Amino acid sequence: MSLVNITLPDGSKREYESGVSSMDIAMSISEGLARNVLASKVNGEVWDASRPIVRDSDLSLLTWKDEEGKSTMWHSSAHLMAEAMEALYPGIKLAIGPPIDNGFYYDIDLMEHEVTEADLPKIEKKMIELARQKNQFARKEVSKKDALAYYEEKQDQYKLELINDLEDGQITFYTQGGFTDLCRGPHIPHTGFVKAVKLLSIAGAYWRGDEKNAMLTRIYGITFPKQGELETYLEMLEEAKKRDHRKIGKELELFTFDDDVGPGLPLWLPKGAFMIEQLEDLAKKTEKKAGYQRVKTPHIAKENLYLTSGHLPYYKDSMFPPMELDGSTYYLKSMNCPHHHKIFDALPKSYKDLPVRFAEYGTCYRYEKSGELFGLMRVRALQMNDAHIYCTKQQFADEFRAVNDMYLKYFKIFGIDKYIMRFSTHSPEKLGKKYVDNAKLWKETEDMVRDVLIESGIPYKEVPDEAAFYGPKIDVQIYSVIGREFTLATNQVDFAQPLSFDLTYTNANNESEHPIVIHRAPLGTHERFIGFLIEHYAGKFPLWLAPEQVRILPISDKFNEGCKNILQSLENYDIRASLDERGEKIGRKIRDAEMSKVPYMLIIGGNELDEGVVSIRKQGEGDQGKMKTEEFAEFIQQEVNKILAV
RNA sequence: GCCGAUGUAGCUCAGGGGUAGAGCGCUUCCUUGGUAAGGAAGAGGUCGGGGGUUCAAUUCCCCCCAUUGGCUCCA
Numbered sequence: 001m002s003l004v005n006i007t008l009p010d011g012s013k014r015e016y017e018s019g020v021s022s023m024d025i026a027m028s029i030s031e032g033l034a035r036n037v038l039a040s041k042v043n044g045e046v047w048d049a050s051r052p053i054v055r056d057s058d059l060s061l062l063t064w065k066d067e068e069g070k071s072t073m074w075h076s077s078a079h080l081m082a083e084a085m086e087a088l089y090p091g092i093k094l095a096i097g098p099p100i101d102n103g104f105y106y107d108i109d110l111m112e113h114e115v116t117e118a119d120l121p122k123i124e125k126k127m128i129e130l131a132r133q134k135n136q137f138a139r140k141e142v143s144k145k146d147a148l149a150y151y152e153e154k155q156d157q158y159k160l161e162l163i164n165d166l167e168d169g170q171i172t173f174y175t176q177g178g179f180t181d182l183c184r185g186p187h188i189p190h191t192g193f194v195k196a197v198k199l200l201s202i203a204g205a206y207w208r209g210d211e212k213n214a215m216l217t218r219i220y221g222i223t224f225p226k227q228g229e230l231e232t233y234l235e236m237l238e239e240a241k242k243r244d245h246r247k248i249g250k251e252l253e254l255f256t257f258d259d260d261v262g263p264g265l266p267l268w269l270p271k272g273a274f275m276i277e278q279l280e281d282l283a284k285k286t287e288k289k290a291g292y293q294r295v296k297t298p299h300i301a302k303e304n305l306y307l308t309s310g311h312l313p314y315y316k317d318s319m320f321p322p323m324e325l326d327g328s329t330y331y332l333k334s335m336n337c338p339h340h341h342k343i344f345d346a347l348p349k350s351y352k353d354l355p356v357r358f359a360e361y362g363t364c365y366r367y368e369k370s371g372e373l374f375g376l377m378r379v380r381a382l383q384m385n386d387a388h389i390y391c392t393k394q395q396f397a398d399e400f401r402a403v404n405d406m407y408l409k410y411f412k413i414f415g416i417d418k419y420i421m422r423f424s425t426h427s428p429e430k431l432g433k434k435y436v437d438n439a440k441l442w443k444e445t446e447d448m449v450r451d452v453l454i455e456s457g458i459p460y461k462e463v464p465d466e467a468a469f470y471g472p473k474i475d476v477q478i479y480s481v482i483g484r485e486f487t488l489a490t491n492q493v494d495f496a497q498p499l500s501f502d503l504t505y506t507n508a509n510n511e512s513e514h515p516i517v518i519h520r521a522p523l524g525t526h527e528r529f530i531g532f533l534i535e536h537y538a539g540k541f542p543l544w545l546a547p548e549q550v551r552i553l554p555i556s557d558k559f560n561e562g563c564k565n566i567l568q569s570l571e572n573y574d575i576r577a578s579l580d581e582r583g584e585k586i587g588r589k590i591r592d593a594e595m596s597k598v599p600y601m602l603i604i605g606g607n608e609l610d611e612g613v614v615s616i617r618k619q620g621e622g623d624q625g626k627m628k629t630e631e632f633a634e635f636i637q638q639e640v641n642k643i644l645a646v
Numbered sequence: 647g648c649c650g651a652u653g654u655a656g657c658u659c660a661g662g663g664g665u666a667g668a669g670c671g672c673u674u675c676c677u678u679g680g681u682a683a684g685g686a687a688g689a690g691g692u693c694g695g696g697g698g699u700u701c702a703a704u705u706c707c708c709c710c711c712a713u714u715g716g717c718u719c720c721a
Contacts, residue, residue: 105716117651117715203716204649211718215649218716246714250657259694259712315721335721369647370712372719468721492721519721556678583678591682605680615681623681 005056016053023049023189026061036063038188039072046072048139048186064225074099076137076176076187077127077194077223078106083179084126085219089113094181095158095207095216103222107205109158110217120199120219127197127223134192135177139185144168147182158207158216194223196230240482245534246375252539252597254530255376264373264380266527271547275533276383276526278545280361282413282644283385283523290406292359292387297339299363303329308500309338310436314469320367320380336362337494337519340388341501344515349505354515355391355399361526362386376531377486385489385523390503390515393448396493399518400452403491407476407522413643414533419488421458422475423449424466436470436496445493445516446472470496476522480535488532492519539597540619544640550577551598553589555605557581562609566602566629573633594619600636 002018006025016025022040026033026049037049039062046068053059062069078097085092085108092113097106115123142150144163150173151159159182163171174183176191199221207213224230241247249255254272261267268276284294303322306312311319311334320332333339340358349356363383372378391399411419426435426442435442449472453460460474467473473492479485494517497503504512523529533541543549550570554563560581570577580589586603593601601617608615614632616624627635 201715202650205717206648209718211648215717217649220716257713263712311721318720337721366720369719371647371649371717374714378720470721473721487720490721553681555680558678583676585677585679585684586681587679588683589681594682601681603681607680617681 004053006053007056007058009058009060018054019052021050021052022047022059022061025059033061033063037061038063038069038193039186041068046186048137049189050136051139051186071099072186073188073193073225074104074223075185076191077197077221078104079137079174079176079179079181079183079187080127080130080191080194080223081123081199081219081221082106082108082181083130083177084123086179087130088123088126089115093154093156093158096162097181100220103200103220105205105218105220107158107207107216107218109214115202115217115219117202120202123219124197124199124221127194130177131191131194131197133177134190136190137174137176137185137187139187140173140175141169142171142173144171147171147173150180151182193225196224196227198222198230198234243480243482243535243538244375245377245531248534248539249376249531251595252534254534262380263370264368264378266376266379266381272530274547275530275541275545279385279523279526279529283359283361286406286409287357287359287387290357290402291355292357295340295343295358295360297333297336297343297360297362299365300330300332301339303331305338305342306331309335309341309497310469310500311335311338318367320365332365333362334364334366336360336364336384336386337388337497337517338501341497341503341517344388344390344503345501349390349515351392351505351507351513354505355389355395356515357387357389359387376527377484379525379527382525382527384525385521385529387520389518389520390498390505391518392505392507392513393516396448396516396518397452397455400449400491400493401456403518403520403522404452404456404458406520407489407491410522414536416478416536419476419478421453421460422466422477423453423460423462424468424473424475425462425464426467426472427465430465434465434469435467438496438499441495442472445495449474449493468492468494470494473519478532480532481538482535484535486528486532488524488529489522490519490524491522493517494519540599541597542643543599543636544643546597546599547576548578548596548598549575549636550600550602551593551596552577552579552602552604553586553593554580555586555603557583559604559606559609563604566604566614569629570633570636573637575633575636590617602632 003015004018004020006014006016023034023037026037040047040049041060041062042053042057046062062072064070064073075098078099082094082097089110091111093109093111095107095109097104144166147163148160151163163182172183172185173180174185174187199219201220203218204215205218207216222233224233252271253269254275255266255268258267303312315334319334322329322331343358344356361383363381365381368378368380389399425446428439431437431439471493473490475487476489477485478488498514498517503515505515507513552563552567554560563579567577567579590601597619599619603615603617612628613626614629615626616632618624
């Protein structure tokens with residue numbers, strides 16, 4: 001029997017007989033370790049712990065602590081659920097059941113069966129029952145012919161389709177208990193590792209993600225090796241729900257929707273509108289410093305504008321339907337850029353005028369499909385932190401870099417430290433269909449963007465075939481604290497529209513040339529950004545953004561008059577303060593202020609009024625001692641300036 | 647747009663073939679209280695909309711609208 005050298009992650013080497021399994025190796029190290037091994041990683045590939053190793057290999061043992069261990073467990077859990085489903089609902093057809101970031105799902109054609117959320121506990125129970133049998137996951141290589149025959153028998157057209165796409169010789173089946181599934185693996189040693197099961201939701205999903213295909217039933221679930229971990233996870237979900245911007249937005253009276261106004265059309269209540277204005281002030285100051293000029297444009301335009309821009313041919317479906325007026329066809333604008341181009345074109349430009357930077361918090365309307373609307377995150381009326389930069393090729397790199405710097409500056413102000421820049425490029429074979437047909441310019445601009453990104457050391461991920469129709473783009477993906485991922489901002493390069501609008505400037509040689517346009521919106525839309533901020537801060541907005549910064553709470557309403565003077569002093573410092581004049585006890589006033597997440601409370605009774613001081617209570621933190629009224633006002637002012645001075 | 651769920655007072659929700667309830671909020675009165683809910687009384691709903699079944703519908707059935715979990719999409 002030959003020997004194999006196994007190298008462990010710490011660099012140590014051990015010798016075993018060829019054909020040894022990862023599990024055998026784990027056993028040889030410690031029995032406790034072996035009990036926790038879910039799978040292994042052999043030469044970088046995740047394997048079943050039972051699979052024989054026949055040559056010298058690097059090995060790491062995967063447990064629940066490893067991401068790959070978790071996903072192996074969840075993948076196996078999907079099989080376990082499928083086994084339970086087959087037992088409970090005979091005749092169902094299985095499609096695919098992969099692990100995901102938090103758990104797993106399985107897409108199933110239920111045939112004549114009906115399964116609702118009320119049935120999930122029943123399925124969970126069956127899964128636990130099967131898990132307790134500690135059935136081993138057995139791997140078997142099968143020929144394509146046998147694999148097809150197996151699913152012919154079951155009349156499972158989904159699996160047949162999957163197998164038909166596979167090469168003979170790479171097809172494996174896994175069997176646990178009485179259940180066999182087409183699967184690449186790997187799997188956990190046996191079902192007994194699954195100790196806690198929660199099926200989370202049931203939803204429709206198109207076969208292979210294509211809306212032309214049949215709708216299957218998708219069941220999402222998650223499993224854990226310990227009951228306690230499941231409970232912790234469920235508590236976390238509850239916490240996340242509490243941060244949901246829709247819930248907090250209602251509680252804090254920031255925005256609302258109304259049936260008579262329409263879906264996806266948010267109404268901003270005074271406090272929400274105030275926050276919008278704060279953001280706009282920030283953006284206006286920042287953009288002014290960066291050399292932007294503000295412009296204003298109407299909400300509608302004639303058809304021809306969008307034919308020129310290319311929006312109508314490419315994006316008609318997501319524009320509101322047209323209005324016919326005086327023999328012309330008008331559309332609600334879904335982008336500000338065509339209007340801005342017309343402003344660029346209104347006056348002749350010399351190379352000495354460039355770069356030109358037009359900024360506008362323009363309101364746009366997009367017809368998002370009804371099922372895509374989601375709180376403030378996906379709406380049909382939106383106001384973008386929009387601007388368009390018109391520059392020469394030589395200026396492009398500097399301009400593009402300056403835009404990226406502006407993004408980073410905002411991230412600092414808002415404490416956004418988790419983000420990814422996605423650099424979306426075009427697919428050459430889709431030129432003229434999805435993308436403007438100009439291969440040379442695509443290459444040039446994509447190279448320029450890539451160069452700037454590499455040069456400025458910004459981490460990015462390149463995604464092919466995701467570009468805008470007029471040029472490559474950078475999307476900034478951010479994550480709210482509750483793990484919701486979304487695209488905050490886009491930064492796009494556009495060489496196509498300057499051509500289609502025939503935008504020109506006169507260069508130093510007295511020749512006419514087309515500028516490059518950069519579309520950028522670091523703060524995205526007000527709607528999405530405020531939605532994000534609500535979840536990011538859990539409604540506890542920083543002082544500069546909080547609609548109400550200070551609430552004065554008199555110990556009893558006897559002191560209301562005295563408190564009015566304090567209110568006046570704070571207002572003289574431009575502090576947004578209010579006075580709780582209700583005849584309630586102080587405990588009650590504090591509770592209400594805490595719940596409205598007012599950053600500072602001032603508790604005022606006879607003592608404070610006599611001494612000319614205020615007793616300060618900080619939201620979420622409690623008593624902060626006393627200060628002179630003016631001193632407190634200056635402190636608040638400084639706190640606000642500190643954040644915005646970044 | 648597709649599959650599923652939900653829609654009852656301003657909010658959170660209970661109820662259920664005989665025209666409706668709780669808590670909070672709101673109004674009024676009492677209380678004047680020192681760091682997270684003082685007490686009492688009162689107002690407030692064509693039970694999302696439209697049809698149908700029924701002696702009778704908020705409740706059962708159908709259609710629509712909206713919200714929502716996903717899928718697809720997001721210039």
